[in-house]
Amino acid sequence: MEEQNYIQFEAYLFEELTQEETNAFELQLQNDKEFQESFETYKEFSSFLENKYKNESARNDFKENLKNISEKHFGTRKTETKIETKVVRFKAWQYAIAASVLLLIGVTIFQQFSTPSFGDYNQYDTVSLTLRGDQDELIQKAETAFNVRDFKNAELYFDNLTDVYSENIEYQLYHAISLVELDFFDEADAVFGRISEANSVYRYETVWRHALSKLKQEDVAGCSALLEIIPQEAEVYKKAQKLLKKLN
Amino acid sequence: MGDKKVHADQKYIDGLAQNNSFIVQAIYDKFVPKVINYIRQNSGDSDRAQDVVQEVLVTIFNQAKDKGFQLTCPFDAYFFLLCKRRWLNELKKSSNKKVTINEETVSTSEPVQEMVFETEIFDEKQTLFDEIFTQLGKACKELLAKTFQIKSMEEVAKALGVSYAYARKKKSLCIGQLTKMAQESPQFAKIKSLY
Known part of the structure; x- marks a missing residue:
């Protein structure tokens, strides 16, 4: 994919394309397999990153809590x-x-x-x-x-x-x-x-x-x-x- | 999986996602002893069991947080099989062999296998994406971290001392790089072929 494609992916996901551009984009998604696969992966990575950072503090809290409970459970042993x-x-x-x-x-x-x-x-x-x-x-x-x-x-x-x-x-x-x-x-x-x-x-x-x-x-x-x-x-x-x- | 019925044990999944100490404690009381026994009987000890259990619970937490993860089988069987397979993989890893995917699954029911499979793929993908992310250049990593920590792109641009347009463009190109790296990874192709 070209740099331009990635910029387009981002714009599409944030609904920043004009109606005409959106139609063209969706048409290409249907007809161009490579384009479609790249877009899918782009989307997956975006949501991975979003999840990674959005839940970062919740995840750390969970790990901390888990550690405590686990240590209590396994404690003596x-x-x-x-x-x-x-x-x-x-x-x-x-x-x-x-x-x-x-x-x-x-x-x-x-x-x-x-x-x-x-x-x-x-x-x-x-x-x-x-x-x-x-x-x-x-x-x-x-x-x-x-x-x-x-x-x-x-x-x-x-x-x-x-x-x-x-x-x-x-x-x-x-x-x-x-x-x-x-x-x-x-x-x-x-x-x-x-x-x-x-x-x-x-x-x-x-x-x-x-x-x-x-x-x-x-x-x-x-x-x-x-x-x-x-x-x-x-x-x-x-x-x-x-x-x-x-x-x- | 769409139309399958959600199992009553979904409460454990939800409890983990909400970091509900009561539920976490219940999991340790009810389901963990069986795992410890298994690992101890198979070349491990309770220290190793403790690690396996924690890793598996973090994986379930991640999946539950990622997207409405719905349990369609009993938690007990699901959790045990996840722990067991993780342990077997560790054993094989340390003796440089790989565990075969369908080992001893005869006795496990199909819905459990399916759920375990789904979680394992999720975990593999997370690990791979994490790994790919660490290979990214420093500037990109920093920009993406800021982008997803701070919601507004204007503020991101300000924090990094660049223009809004540049930050926008850079974000797409950085995720573009990750996309490319993922697509070039044979492991990603393998994971893709599984779902």
């Missing part, structure tokens, strides 16, 4: 699962950290005087993501790929998962770790930056992994700066301090 999940996952990380600390103590003896490198730190504990009885095939694939250090596929699967579960910080974290392993530093650092801003249980774990990314990039200043952010109460604090000492 939702909190239960949340707490449960948190506790379980937290524990997994604690084990991970405990194991890493043990490993560090062992390794430190050998590496006390050597320059630290990313390779000293990229042993990951077995990931277990299907804690909630998720049967999601994609989650299982991601988990397996990560655990066998197939980071190329792990990156793909976690990338998909972060699309599907955009709120899940754990998946984003594993996605970023996979990116670091593949040397996609810019992308990884962007993810780290984003998720360390969110106030989640993975916050300092994220900062730690971000620091390791810098280490792999041999950006000692960047790495140190990140390690210094990690506060004493964080589980990764000791690791961070040790690495910091080695770097200086």
Whole structure:
């Protein structure tokens, strides 16, 4: 359709054409299929937009009300699962950290005087993501790929998962770790930056992994700066301090 | 659908459209537990069920607001089938497969299927139009938003600092662009072929 046609559509819908123009327009509607189809779509889009904006505040009110009622309805159950999940996952990380600390103590003896490198730190504990009885095939694939250090596929699967579960910080974290392993530093650092801003249980774990990314990039200043952010109460604090000492 | 009888359960549709808390609450009490059970038994949990239910209710709300949407079957069956199909689609999506349209419909009566089908097409079209709209240039988006928020075109022109004639012309051309984008979209052709 030409620009002129769209201007005509609008004028027709608002009854701004003269009688003669209207007759000609309606005749063309009857005889010109392409013209008629375009007009129909134009009309559909107009009413879509009208509805979108006209009901915008009603829709927002409805969503808000729905959210409240829904939370009341699911309330207890939702909190239960949340707490449960948190506790379980937290524990997994604690084990991970405990194991890493043990490993560090062992390794430190050998590496006390050597320059630290990313390779000293990229042993990951077995990931277990299907804690909630998720049967999601994609989650299982991601988990397996990560655990066998197939980071190329792990990156793909976690990338998909972060699309599907955009709120899940754990998946984003594993996605970023996979990116670091593949040397996609810019992308990884962007993810780290984003998720360390969110106030989640993975916050300092994220900062730690971000620091390791810098280490792999041999950006000692960047790495140190990140390690210094990690506060004493964080589980990764000791690791961070040790690495910091080695770097200086 | 024209001459079919409107079902007594239309009250749920109207209640949703009016954001009637009493009706929304009744839907949660009466119809949602069945959905939660279904999703839990099929690889989900109540968190996921909560999302599915909310999405479906927003879709029904949108359709009820759009044009006199009339329910010609029981709400229970209609709502359950919508939730169930949305959940199955999500499952298949996350494992990269597509759900087939007529899955397990043997046990569902025809009017229910028809209603569900209508709502799904409506939802698909809304989603597609929304998506197309986001691809529009910034200037057009702004102008259209203003056009439909402010009723008088004179005021729109004033707010944007352009002449009335220009605003009018621009509006038609912007919707024209959307029309063109929709017509070029294979998804739109697919939706069109369904109704």
